[in-house]
Amino acid sequence: MPEVRIRPAVKVSAPRPAPSAASADPSMIEIEDLTLHYGTKPALKGISMSIPKNKVTAFIGPSGCGKTTLLRCLNRMNDLIDGVRIEGRIRIGGREIHDGSLDVIDLRKRVGMVFQKSNPFPKSIYDNVAYGPRILGAGSRVDLDATVERSLGAAALWDEVRDRLHESALRLSGGQQQRLCIARAIAVEPEVLLMDEPCSALDPIATARIEELMEELKARYTIVVVTHNMQQAARASDVTGFLLLGELVEFGETATIFTTPRDRRTEDYITGRFG
């Protein structure tokens, strides 16, 4: 349970200037002094960070550190929870996402999400991928076919399902279902892809395929992934943020975080010294 802080949310972990590789890249998401309370309990405390475009950014930290909450802020999924209070600014592609004039549906189109447990609709493979484009008023059948093929191709699933597009998605394996969810998310051409523990229910081979996919997809999308698996963050991300008790303790190039972290708390966590 996150502790209740008596003193005001002073930024102990003041937003350090991101190290060279992170700061040199153009940013896609700017988070400024973000604080979030569930009721009276603070879950995020004064978070500031700049998430680079066309990179994979990983959030790591122990359970309850706020990493999933932070991820869910990025497409305003926390709006759906009672008693949530959010302060601070989040700009995606230069636009403030809490702006009253912003259409949340439009935001979620720009910021797609893949969840821990794959959640295909109980429909055919084709209809799963076509779902978003149809809602958004897809063009002709030919256009839709092209979108489905392109999305399944980008999710590295096309070759496995091209002959059974009209079978139920629920008959796919766990790893295939997760890639189908990625295909569904990218079918609407988002700018950002959020992934919440996308591999925690997958075996190592399916995990490796998703990680490889992240590497390919980042050329077109900005990817933010939450993971419990530190090795996954080390393998698959360019930039890593370490959260602890709602604070962003350290944020920087993944190679630096895993070889020479600056903060003792990061060091203890990634070397397996859990207090």
Add this chain to the structure above:
Amino acid sequence: MMEHTSRQYELDLQELKEEILLLGGTVEEMIDSAMRSILSRDPDLARRVIASDPKVDAAELEVDHLCLNLLALRQPAASDLRFIATALKIVTDLERIGDLAVNISERSIELNEEPPLKPYIDIPRMAQAAATMLRQALDAFVKRDPEEARAVLAADDAVDKLNVQLFRELLTYMIEEPKNVSRALRITFVAKYLERIADHATNIAQMVIFMCEGRDVRHPGVQAAAARREPG
């Protein structure tokens, strides 16, 4: 520093550290014995140093084995990763120092077959300096003390200078009298071996700085050039 949540991991790292220290102690003793065998003209002592070399080789293999297991099984990160990388590198330096002590002992046996060329003055000073550097480098490793490691780097020049000075002096012996050549050459070799030992101690100290601070202090010229190529 807090202990690892995995007790076995903590024990494995401790074992690696102890192996390195044991090996360090062995090669320190070998240098000491090799030098005493020269100064006291004791070929038996030299032969004992030569006989202890397989122990050093076995320790090197053991350290490599421990490091590979830790890398494969624990996926170490940050300070643990730097510690294991350092162990892997310095074990090679320690093994080479062992070989150099063996080389000194071989020259010692050969020198004992002839009458002494001259009283030894600079050679014991070099040996003392090189041994102190090794001692300090190993202490810095144990204590994770980058300042002590820096003191080792600073000491290397003095050993190099003694080596050059000794070489000049022995050259005059060789020019004066051809009969001196074989002995003078052997002493020159010994000086070279000691200078190499100091270099290996320097390598160890550089790795200890990397282990402590995550900064690579080797080859500053190359690193400066790389930094110029990649601005920002």
